[in-house]
Amino acid sequence: MKADSRLAFILALGISLLSGGLTLAVTQNIFEGIPHLEDEYAYLWEARVMARGEIKVPSPSCPRCFLVPFVVDYQGFRFGKYPPGWPAALSLAVRLGNPGGLNILLAAWCTWLTFRLVSKLTTPVHGVLAALLTAISPFFLMNAGSLLSHTFSFFLTLAFALAWLDVTTASSSSRYSGLKILLAGLSLGLLALTRPLTALGIAAPFFVHGILILLHGPALARQRILIIGTIAGSVASLLVLWQYALTGNPWLNPYTLWWPYDRVGFGPGIGLHSDGHQPHHAWVNTLFSLRAGSSDLFGWGQTSWLFIPVGLVAARKNRPAWLVIALGASLILAYGFYWIGAWVFGPRYYYEGLISATFLTSVGIISLAGRLPSFTLPFKQRLMGYLRFGFVSGISMGLILANVWFYLPARLGQLHGLYGATRAQLTPFESPQAQTLTPALVIVHIGKSWREYGTLSTLSSPFMDSPFLFTISRGFETDAALSQEFSQRKTWHYYPDTPYVFYTAPRVSESP
Template sequence: MKPVTWLTIILGTLLIALFLFITSFETEIASSYIKLFPTQRDKSMVYWIDLTYMLYNELVRICIFIIATVYLAQNVNTQSLFNKIEGRLLKNTTATIGATVLLFTVLSTFVAAYILDAFPNSADEYAYLFQAEAISRGKLWDTPHQLKDFFEFHHIAQVNDVWVGRFPPGWPLVLAIGYLASIPTYLVNVVLGAVSLIVLFIFCKRFYNERVAVWATVCTAFTACVIFNAASFFSHTASFLELLLFVYFLYLYMDERKAHQALLAGFFLALLTITRYFTAFLIFIPFIVYLIYNLRLKSINAFILIGLGSIPPMAFFFWYNYTITGDPLLPVTMWAYNDEALGFVNGHTPAKGVEYVMRRILMFVAWVSPAFLILYAVLLWNKMKHKSKWLMHPEDYGFVLLMIGYFFYYHNGGNQYGPRFYFEAIPFVIVFAIVKVLQSRNRWGYALIITGTVYALVKIPIIASHEHAIIEEREHVYQLVEEKGVRNAVIFLSSGAGLLRPMPNKDLTRNDKSYKNDVIYALDLKEKNKELMDYYKGRNFYIYKRASRETMGELMVLKPQENLTLQTAGDN
C-alpha cells in the first residue's frame, strides 16, 4: 500500500473517532474551553460549541490538504503541473491580471454588500466611520449628548465636550472620500484592495520577475483574509497599500537615486504611520538597517529625503493631535484612554501573549492557507542560514516583527477577518514563499503552492456563510425594530447581540450625531433610565433583552407611567 493510502486511512480513522467523541461530549468539551479562558465568561455555551465544530471542520480540511499535498508531491510531476498552470496564466499577463483584479473587485463588493451587509461589524469599524464622517464635514470631533452616559461606545471617547474616535486620523481621512463623493463607504476599501493588487503586480515584476508577479497577485487576491478586509471598514487594506508604495519607491530610489523617489517613500511611510503607527514602526526597523548597510554614509541623504517626504502627513497628524489634545505629541488614543500602553499592563501577561500569537497563527491557517505559513517558516529559516542574504529584501521580516511586536500588546484584536494585526505583512509572506519555491524548483514547494491556493479558494464560501450568520445575529435588534414598525422611540439596550461571536451592548448604541433619528439606541442604565425618558418626552420607549442562551432577543415596551413595567412589543 502506498504511503498516501496509509496516511488517508490513519487520518480518516482519527477524524471519525474525533467526530464521534465531539458529538457525544460537545458540552463537556465546551466547558473545558471556558476554564482555559476565564476572562471571556461573557461568551455563551453556544459560542464554545460552535468553536469546537469550527476547529474540527478546520482539522478535516487540513487533513485533506495534507493528503492532497503528499499525493501530489509523490505521484505527480508537480513542476510540470505547475508549469502548465503557469503557462495559462502567463499566456496573456495583462488579461490574467485584469481578470484577477476584476474578479477580486466583484467578490469583495459582493461580500461587503451582501455577506457583511455593509454593516460595521465591530466597534473599531464604526469608530472609523464616525471619524471619517466628521472629517468629511470639516470637523475633527462632535459634541456628545447631554446625558452621555447612555451613549457610551467602545473606541469613541466622550471627554468633556469632545466626542471623538480614538484611532489615528490616516484611515478616517481616506475613508471620508466616500462621504465627500457620495458613494457607499464600503466601496473605498474595495477600490484600495484592487489598486493594491495592481501595485503588487508592478512591484513584483519590477524587482523580481513576471512569473513571481503573476503568482503573487493571484494567490494574494483569492484569500478570504484579503477579500474580507477589503470588504470591511478596517484600516488594514489602506495600510498595506501605503506600506507597499513605501517599499516600491524606496527600492526605486536604491536603483536610480532620484530624490523624488525617496520623498515619495517617506510620504507613504508617514501615511502608514498616521494610519497604524505601531505597525509602521515595527516594519520600518529592518529598512533602517538595510539603508545603513547598503548606503553607508550616503544613507544620511536617504533618511533626510525620507524625512522631508514625511512632513505633510506628519504635520497633519501633529496638528490633529494638538487641536484635540492640546499636545502635538499626545495621540488621541493616549489622551482619551490613559490605560493604552504596550507591555504587560491591563492584565496582559506573557502567557496571554503566547495565547494571542497562537490564535493569530490559527487564523492565518484558516483565513489564508497553511501552505504559505509552512513555506514561510521553512524558507525564512533557510534564508537565515546564509549571512549574505540576511539584508536582502527586508520586507521578508515584516511578519516576524509584527508577531513579536504585537506579542506585547494587551488586546487580541476583537472582531477580525484573519490575523489582522499581521495583515500588512501577509502579501509579502506570499511573495517570499513564491520567490523561494521558484528559485529552488522543489517538488514539495510546488505541491504546497497548488494545494494551498485551492485550500484558500475553498475556504472563501465556507467563511462567508459563517460570517453572514454572525452579521444576522448582530443586526437583530435593528431588524427587529424595523419588522415591528417601531417609530419615534428610544430603545434601551439591556443585552448585547449574538452568540456565535457576541457583540456587547456598548457596540450597539449607533445613532446619528445630532440624536434626532427616528429610533435612538441607548444603554440600559436601570434606575437612571427615567432621566433619558424625561429628556425624550413624547417618544415611545422599549427595552431590548436577550437571554444568555438565546440567539435572538425580545423588544419589550417600557411604560414610564406604570413604574417602568414591561410588556412584549406589539402586545396590548
Template structure:
C-alpha cells in the same frame, strides 16, 4: 494533498493534456510585455471579489466595535469637525473606544483610519473603502515585485496568491483599518523599490515613499514603524555612501513629516498634546507597548508575548489560504531552499521580523477574520509561497518532484475552494446578526418617526456605561466590572448616582468591593456571561428584575448610533434614569427596542410605550 499531487504528477507523464508547458509560458510572456496591464487585471478582479464580500458576506456594515468607532469618527470628519460635544447625560449614548472626556467625543484611534472611511462617507458608501484599498494593494504588489524578482512566473503567482488569499479577501471586504494601512505601505514600498533600484537619485519618488509610510502611521503606527524604520535606515546608509543620495533621504523625510504634522495637529486639537493619542487618554499608559499590567486581562510578560506570537502564527497557518496544508509550510520550504537573498528580500524579512517583535511587546490578542495584527505579512508570505515550485525546479530539475509540488499546491487550492471557503463564508455571513440589523429600514416599516428609542442592552452593558458617566474611566471600570459581583456593584453605583459622587471620590467608595475579587465567577443566571456573581450571595428584587430582563432578550446600542433616519434618537435604556431623556424630548413618542425572545440572532422590535405608564412605574 501531497499524495494526490504525486499521483497527478505520475499520470501527467503519460497524459500530456495534464501538463501544458505552453500555458505558463504565455502567462510569463504577457506579464513581461505588459506588467501594468496584468496588475490592472488582477486588481479589477480583486475589486469585484472584495465588493461581493463586503455586500453579501458582511452586509456592507461594520461588525466589530473598532469598525463602529472609526466609522462614527468618519462621520464627524465628513461633517467638517474633529469632535462632537459630549451629551449632558453621556451614559445614554457612550460607546467603547470613543473618548468622551473634557466635553468632546472622538474616536480613540489615530485619525488616518477614520479619514479613509470619511472619503467613503462623503459619497454615502463607506463600505467601498476597504475593497478599493485592497484592490490598490493588489495593483501595486506585482509592480513592486517587478523591481527585484526576475522570474515572471513568481510575480504572477505571488500577485494572484496575495490578491485572492482568503484572509486578504475577507479583510478587504470589511471596514478594518488594516486594509488601508497595507495600501499605504504598498505605495510606500513601491516608491522605495523604485528609488533603491534607480541608478540616479529620485527625490520625488522618495517623497512619495515617505508620505506613504507616514500615511500608514497615521492609521496604524506600529505596522508602519515595522516597515518604515528599515526603509529609513536604508535611505540613510545609501546617503552616507553616496552624497548624491541625500536628496532621496531628505525628500523621504519631508514626505514623512507632512502627514505626521497633520496627525500632531489633530492630537493637539483633541487630546491636548501632539504626541498623545486617544487610546492613551481612554486607557492610560497600560495601553502602550511593553511588559506591564494592561487595561484589562492578565499582565503582559515576555512569556505571554511568545504565546501570542505563536498563536498568531498558528492562526495564520489556517486563515491565510484556508488550505488543508498549513499555509506557512510552502513559504518556510522556499526560504530553506534559497541560497541568496536580494536586498529587497532582506528588507521585507527584516520588516516582517520587526513587526512580530513589536507585537511580541503588545498585550492585546488581535483576532478578527484571522490574526489581524500580522495582516501585512500576507504579501511577504504570498511571495515566498509562489517561489517554492520555481526553487524546486532550479535545484532538482523539472522532473517528478517539481510536478508533484505544482499539483499539490493546485490540489490544496481546489480543496480550499470546495470545502473550506464555503464553510468560512457561511460562518461570516450568518454571524454577528444584531450588528447587521438595518434600523432605518425597520423603523420605516414600523412607522417609527420623531421618537426617542430606548435600546435594551444587557444589565452589564448598562452598568458599565453608568460607571463611565461617574468619571471612573475605562481601566477602573473594567477592573470593577470584572472583579465585583454585578448586583453589589449596581446597587453601589445607584447610591453614587443619587448622591452625585463622581471621579476619584466614587472610586474610593467602590474600592472596598474588590475585597472579594478572588471569589467572584462569571454568572450563569444571565445570557451575558461577562456579568459576575459572588457565590453564596443573595440577589435583591432589583437585581432579580435585571436578570429577568437579560433572560427576556437584549440587543446592542453602538450600531444604532450610526442610524441615519433623522428625528429618531437611539439611547440606552437605563430604567429610572430614562426620565432625564423624557424631560428633554417632551414632544416625541417613546419606544423600547428589544428582541421579542432571548434567542441568538432574533431581530429587535419597536414596542410603543406610554409616557404616563413609564412615569408611574419609575415613581414606585
C-alpha cells in the same frame, strides 16, 4: 513590452479586478456593510464626524446612554480614540453613502501593487502568482471586507515599499524620481497617522537600509533618503497636533482615555496582567496569534507556511528583496510590545506583512517547480523536468483549489452574523412606515448583548440630528430625563425580541 510581460500584465489586472469582486461579495454577503468589531463602530463614528468637517462633538448629557465603543468623552467633548488616517479616508466614502466601498477599491489596488512589487524584485510570473495568492487569501479577504483600517495601511505599505525601491535603485536620470520620493514620504507618513505601531514595524527594515545608504551610498541616494525621511517625519508629526486638538495635551494618547492600561511597552500598568505586560506574555501572544492565523493565510490548513522556507533559501541572494521579506518579521516583533493579540479576523496586527508571505510563497513554488525543460535536452533530463514541474504545479493548484472550494467558504461563512450583528436588525427602521414615526428617540432595552443597540446605533448621527436617535435604556428615571431632553422627538421603547413593535412606554414588567 515583451509578450510574456504583456500577458502577465493582463493576468494581474484580471486578478486585481477579481480581488475587488471577491471583497465586494464579502462586504455585502458576509459583513453586510455594517460594523461587527468595536473598532469598526469607532472608525465609522469618527468618519461620520469628519464627513461634516469636524473632529469631535459635544458630549451628550448621558454618555453611557449613547455608548459608542472606543469613542471617549473628555472635557465636555466626544471623539474617537483612533488616529485620523483611516477615519479621514473613510469619511470620503461616507460622503458618497458607501462606507464599505473604499476597502473594496483598496483591495484591488493592493493586489495590483503586490504584482508590481514582486515583479520588480523577481519576474512578472512571480508577481502574478503573488497577486493570485493575495486575492484568494482568507486572511486578506476577511479584513478587506470589513470596515477596519488594515487594507488602507496595507495599500500605504505597498506604495511606500515600491516607491522606496524605485528611488534607491534608480539612476539620477530616472523619470518621475521627484514624484516617487514624494510618494514614499507621504505613504510612510500617512501610515504613521493611520496605525503608528504598524508604521514603526514597517519602517524598521527601511530605516536600517537608509542608514547604510547614508553611510556608504552615493550623494544622490543620500539626498533622496533624507528628503523621504523629512516628508514622512513631517506628516507623522501631525499626530501630535491631532492629540492636542482633541485633548488639549499633545502627549495624551486617546487610547488611555478608554483604557488607562492601553499602552505600548513592558512593565506594570500596561495590559491586564497583574505584573503588567512582560516579554513572556508577548511570546505567548505571538505564538497564539500565529497559530490562530496559520490556516487563514492561504487556506491550506496548518500548512499555509509550506513554501515559505523554500522561498527564503531561493531569495537569499536577492538583497533588495530582503526589505520585503523582513516586513513580516518586523511587524511581529513590533507588536510584541503590545499587550493584546488578534485572532477573530486572523492575526490582523500582522496584516501589512502579508506581502512577505505571498512573496516568499510565490518564490518557493516557482523555485521548486523549475522551468519547463527545453526540447534540446536529452529525453531523461526532459522527463525529470516535466515530472518536477507537474508535481509541484499539481500540488500548488490542488492547495489553491482546496482553499477556494472548501476552506474559504467555510471560514467566511463563520463570520456571517458575527456577534449577532446582522443587517436584518435595521430593517424595522428602514421601511417607509417607520419614517412616519420620526423624528424619534428610540430607547433600546437590551436583552442579550449591547450589540442589539450597537447595530441600531449605526443609523444615529453623532450630531444627534438623524431621523432616528438610539439610546440604551439606563433605567426609568434616566430614560424619562432623556425623553424630556429630546421632547421635540417622539419617544419609542424598543425591544429586540419583538421587532417592528414600537412601545410608547416600557413594557409592563419593566415599569416601576
